[in-house]
Amino acid sequence: AQTVTQSQPEMSVQEAETVTLSCTYDTSESDYYLFWYKQPPSRQMILVIRQEAYKQQNATENRFSVNFQKAAKSFSLKISDSQLGDAAMYFCAYRSWEYGNKLVFGAGTILRVKS
């Protein structure tokens, strides 16, 4: 079965600094998507960024970018110029056709931003 591992239960970053959240996944498939979701204290799940496995170019969305290493099955999220509003739980997730297009989540990383 597909699994998604987030090895950092908690991370801290100083405001305006850069932080990287790690994610690894296990799959034998070649066609899939990877996602990062943010869950602030309000509990609302918000899509941050997505990456198609067939695209070599790393996805970016403003201050958020990913480092996608397909061979290593690694999908880290980099947040630049961290802001207080970035404080949240971040979930890495995987989705593929072979697994019934189900979304599989990691356990999450709590990000704290210090002012």
Next chain:
Amino acid sequence: NAGVTQTPKFQVLKTGQSMTLQCAQDMNHEYMSWYRQDPGMGLRLIHYSVGAGITDQGEVPNGYNVSRSTTEDFPLRLLSAAPSQTSVYFCASSPTGGIYNEQFFGPGTRLTVL
């Protein structure tokens, strides 16, 4: 658009009671799903539906039933609540079951079973 709505926001049940968590979306999405969120385990898929009249099991379906009689609604039924079902429940929807689709989540229901 209201997006994905869930009711209630909070609920306390006694062991053995039954209840239905409501989920509705107004975006004409085909794909809807239910997740539960437990500390240290992320979100786990309970049941999902690829369209009206079609449902299937996810990773943790035991103790839960679903039906999809309309495109808009996807209720989750707890038949006989157990303390192990204490969790936060999220409903989500996406335009189709395509793996590239963003899933839009509701605000969640916090359920406590005593």
